[in-house]
Amino acid sequence: MKTPLLASSAPDAPEPLPRCPGGPVIGIIGSGDFSRSLSIRLVASGFRVVVGSRDPSRVPIGLFPDGVELRSQGEAVDGAERVVFAAVYPEHYHTLVGLRERLAGKVLVDVSNAARMNRVERSNAEKLAELFPQSGVVKAFNVVSAWALQGGAHDGSRQVLICSDCSDSKAAVLQLSRRLGFSPVDVGGLCASREVEEAPLHLFPTWGGPVLVTFLLFLFFYGYTFIRRVLLPFIDKGENNFTQLPLVAVNRALPAVALVTLALVYLPGLAAAVLQLGRGTKYQRFPVWLDVWLCRRKQLGLLSFLCAGLHAVYSLCLTLRRAAGYTLLNAAYRQVKAGVENSWVEQQVWRSDLYLSCGILGFGVLALLAVTSLPSVGNALNWREFTFVQSGLGYAALTLSVMHTLFFGWDFAFLPEAYPYFLPPMYLLALVLPCVVLVGRLVLALPCLTVRLTKIRRGWESARHRRPENLDAPGHCGDV
Ligand SMILES: NC(=O)C1=CN([C@@H]2O[C@H](COP(=O)(O)OP(=O)(O)OC[C@H]3O[C@@H](n4cnc5c(N)ncnc54)[C@H](OP(=O)(O)O)[C@@H]3O)[C@@H](O)[C@H]2O)C=CC1
Numbered sequence: 001m002k003t004p005l006l007a008s009s010a011p012d013a014p015e016p017l018p019r020c021p022g023g024p025v026i027g028i029i030g031s032g033d034f035s036r037s038l039s040i041r042l043v044a045s046g047f048r049v050v051v052g053s054r055d056p057s058r059v060p061i062g063l064f065p066d067g068v069e070l071r072s073q074g075e076a077v078d079g080a081e082r083v084v085f086a087a088v089y090p091e092h093y094h095t096l097v098g099l100r101e102r103l104a105g106k107v108l109v110d111v112s113n114a115a116r117m118n119r120v121e122r123s124n125a126e127k128l129a130e131l132f133p134q135s136g137v138v139k140a141f142n143v144v145s146a147w148a149l150q151g152g153a154h155d156g157s158r159q160v161l162i163c164s165d166c167s168d169s170k171a172a173v174l175q176l177s178r179r180l181g182f183s184p185v186d187v188g189g190l191c192a193s194r195e196v197e198e199a200p201l202h203l204f205p206t207w208g209g210p211v212l213v214t215f216l217l218f219l220f221f222y223g224y225t226f227i228r229r230v231l232l233p234f235i236d237k238g239e240n241n242f243t244q245l246p247l248v249a250v251n252r253a254l255p256a257v258a259l260v261t262l263a264l265v266y267l268p269g270l271a272a273a274v275l276q277l278g279r280g281t282k283y284q285r286f287p288v289w290l291d292v293w294l295c296r297r298k299q300l301g302l303l304s305f306l307c308a309g310l311h312a313v314y315s316l317c318l319t320l321r322r323a324a325g326y327t328l329l330n331a332a333y334r335q336v337k338a339g340v341e342n343s344w345v346e347q348q349v350w351r352s353d354l355y356l357s358c359g360i361l362g363f364g365v366l367a368l369l370a371v372t373s374l375p376s377v378g379n380a381l382n383w384r385e386f387t388f389v390q391s392g393l394g395y396a397a398l399t400l401s402v403m404h405t406l407f408f409g410w411d412f413a414f415l416p417e418a419y420p421y422f423l424p425p426m427y428l429l430a431l432v433l434p435c436v437v438l439v440g441r442l443v444l445a446l447p448c449l450t451v452r453l454t455k456i457r458r459g460w461e462s463a464r465h466r467r468p469e470n471l472d473a474p475g476h477c478g479d480v
Pocket residue numbers: 029030031032033034035052053054055059086087088089090092095111112113141142143144145146147
């Protein structure tokens with residue numbers, strides 16, 4: 001319901017709020033980004049909302065969803081049944097002290113974030129609790145961005161950390177966040193708020209390792225191709241291949257990185273299976289490095305997809321290069337001079353078609369894997385479908401990528417000129433790990449090993465482990 005006439009800018013001339021049937025009324029102090037996004041989510045979840053502004057006449061009501069009341073700060077507090085959000089920056093909290101009496105007995109939710117890490121002073125929520133001792137101050141929702149609030153994805157997978165010293169108020173906010181479609185996590189008393197406020201300051205915490213590994217692999221393969229194809233020929237024969245550096249060398253390194261990174265997605269699963277087979281039990285923790293590696297498979301897979309995608313785009317652009325035109329003209333001229341009319345080589349036609357086709361299919365399957373790693377898509381699959389996609393299709397992508405590389409290499413590895421300066425072609429290096437993974441997977445598919453592994457994963461233990469002290473739970477990512 002829209003406010004017929006915006007409330008007067010005099011905050012202390014309360015005008016009774018029209019009560020309309022519907023869910024409970026939630027108050028929000030502040031009319032900025034967070035307030036707007038939160039009110040969209042609240043209204044969509046069946047709540048009524050009253051927003052309190054210092055000057056409601058300056059706030060365009062059109063920015064808020066239908067039904068939101070725009071009032072003075074005091075009226076918003078009075079209009080709220082129990083819960084009031086403080087959607088203002090913490091440096092302005094002191095300007096709200098005039099509302100102390102009106103906020104007494106209400107739940108006051110602090111959504112602010114820390115400005116920096118490792119603060120020594122008290123948290124924003126603790127300061128707010130000091131300013132409003134008669135209100136139940138709760139820290140919540142600060143880890144959710146305004147964008148995610150608006151998205152309205154009610155998938156329940158998004159966690160909201162909640163803490164407060166007042167258990168009643170905390171219970172009210174826990175219930176509210178569940179109704180908004182979030183997964184609330186009770187992290188204790190208000191003393192936990194410092195950590196909660198710093199949580200959004202961590203930048204992609206799970207991506208550091210995988211990005212570093214991918215970057216180091218890129219440096220290795222790019223450095224290798226630079227030394228083998230550019231530096232050594234220059235020192236040895238004075239050949240100038242430096243024009244390869246911006247594009248050709250990058251496009252040689254990218255597929256190698258994509259292939260090795262994809263192998264790194266499946267290697268820890270094999271290592272875990274080998275460990276479980278060797279130990280004869282699943283009730284023993286994996287070493288920490290393996291646990292961390294298992295938890296980073298999704299990130300490694302997405303980085304592999306990124307490199308494969310870039311490789312596809314680079315490859316499509318190869319013919320646009322000026323150098324490609326010159327090379328073609330030179331070859332045509334040499335052919336004319338030599339009197340050769342037909343340059344068709346059947347074997348090379350097969351080779352290029354096969355390697356392109358495997359590459360396109362491999363990339364397509366990788367794209368499918370990347371899509372199913374999105375929580376909203378993954379959640380729509382049942383356990384069997386998810387395992388099929390992530391494991392079955394994953395190995396299909398790896399196999400197609402290996403075949404793409406083998407067709408690319410063709411018989412080159414058997415020719416002596418493939419080893420200038422005793423350095424093997426780069427694609428051979430890139431194939432080592434993926435081949436180890438594929439052979440390992442085939443070995444594990446042997447019936448004797450599969451049967452034993454299945455038994456172990458269903459809880460069977462070899463005789464030497466059947467002791468109660470070994471009944472540790474495996475790591476939380478141990479579902480290999
Ligand atoms: N934006 C986001 O994605 C997220 C924001 N947060 C937190 O939410 C809080 C609000 O953020 P956000 O909405 O982005 O900020 P905005 O700057 O967009 O909005 C802040 C609002 O505070 C109100 N306000 C009240 N008193 C004052 C004052 N003295 N000076 C200035 N403004 C005042 C203003 O509304 P009016 O003029 O109507 O009084 C203003 O619109 C912050 O603590 C932030 O850390 C937390 C998670 C995500």
